[in-house]
Amino acid sequence: MRFRYVLSEVLVGLWRNVTMTVAMIITMAVSLTMLGASFVLYRQVDQMKTWYYDRIEVSIFLSKDITDAQRQNIDASLTGDELVRSVEYENKEQAYTKFRELYADAPDLLSAVKPDQLPESFRVKLKDPQQYQLVFDKYKNTEGIDDIVDQRKLLNKIFDILGAIQTMALVAASIMAVAALMLVGNTIQVAAYSKRREVAVMKLVGASNWFIQSPFVLEAVVAGVVGAVLAFVGLVLSKWLLIDGSLQTLNQLLTPVHWSTIFATLPLMAAAGALISAVTAWVTLRFYIRV
Incomplete structure (x- = not known):
């Protein structure tokens, strides 16, 4: 009731x-x-x-005058680094192919850039992306490395x-x-x-x-x-x-x-x-x- x-x-x-x-x-x-x-x-x-963060990479761009010995030394160091999960080498031709895919809608830019103008690089994935600074400090003065870029800054x-x-x-x-x-x-x-x-x-x-x-x-x-x-x-x-x-x-x-x-x-x-x-x-x- x-x-x-x-x-x-x-x-x-x-x-x-x-x-x-x-x-x-x-x-x-x-x-x-x-x-x-x-x-x-x-x-x-x-x-x-x-x-x-699970997919971002640290891009290590190599100098134009890098020697084969320096390239091999960097590759070996990155491959054996306990902070690194995987390493992928990208030569100038591969970088140019990727560049053409990214800027396919900008023909003027594509015509202005030649394959030999793009640097070689190592695409590095870290086990912990938060440890980028440790990797940067470790490799910034290595011979053959021109620049180290962390995609996390943009993200x-x-x-x-x-x-x-x-x-x-x-x-x-x-x-x-x-x-x-x-x-x-x-x-x-x-x-x-x-x-x-x-x-x-x-x-x-x-x-x-x-x-x-x-x-x-x-x-x-x-x-x-x-x-x-x-x-x-x-x-x-x-x-x-x-x-x-x-x-x-x-x-x-x-x-x-x-x-x-x-x-x-x-x-x-x-x-x-x-x-x-x-x-x-x-x-x-x-x-x-x-x-």
């Missing part, structure tokens, strides 16, 4: 303040969408770091940009969360005020605070969960229409966003929406019922 009463009061309360309820749901949906997007971006940045700049975007998304989600908190609290106050006489009667007949508060709290929880579902639908559509649709070419540069990551946001957003709404409603009603 009590459950039916609470459920009926929740439905009546949601319909009675339908305009504010819709506004609360939309605000929750927007803030939770930002939260879910931040979660997806955070997962992708970590995944990209793992994927790219770190890219990850810094992605990290900044992630931070911006979290800040936007936090601002929207504050707006949602204020709107939830205001909605609950209006709902409680519209039923102030019923609340006064229930208090006079000895109803517990929990029994009085539960319909209002559940109203906020329902709005939060509905907002989470809408936010999840928004992320699904973004994955389907944007990531796998018009922005599909980015998959050549970025690691793919898996559906498992998108589905993992639903319980996160539902829990966050329900918890934020419930706590806000409970705190608001605590002050109201004390009056």
Whole structure:
């Protein structure tokens, strides 16, 4: 009987303040969408770091006047180095072939560069990419080596940009969360005020605070969960229409966003929406019922 009463009061309360309820749901949906997007971006940045760092190379460019003995000495040193996982030698012809593949859309540049202008190099993969500085210090003064380049420097700049975007998304989600908190609290106050006489009667007949508060709290929880579902639908559509649709070419540069990551946001957003709404409603009603 009590459950039916609470459920009926929740439905009546949601319909009675339908305009504010819709506004609360939309605000929750927007803030939770930002939260879910931040979660997806955070997962992708970590995944990209793992994927790219496992594949980055240290390029050791050789001098133009290097001798065969110096080349063999560098090859032997790198092959026997405990910091090195693999070594691949690239001669001038191979470097030129790769250059033509990379800049196939720039014929003027291709015509200006000749095969003998590109340096020989060793493409070195480290067991731990974070130990680049040790390798650099060890080989920088070796005869026959012209320059040592770490691809991680470029990747770190890219990850810094992605990290900044992630931070911006979290800040936007936090601002929207504050707006949602204020709107939830205001909605609950209006709902409680519209039923102030019923609340006064229930208090006079000895109803517990929990029994009085539960319909209002559940109203906020329902709005939060509905907002989470809408936010999840928004992320699904973004994955389907944007990531796998018009922005599909980015998959050549970025690691793919898996559906498992998108589905993992639903319980996160539902829990966050329900918890934020419930706590806000409970705190608001605590002050109201004390009056």
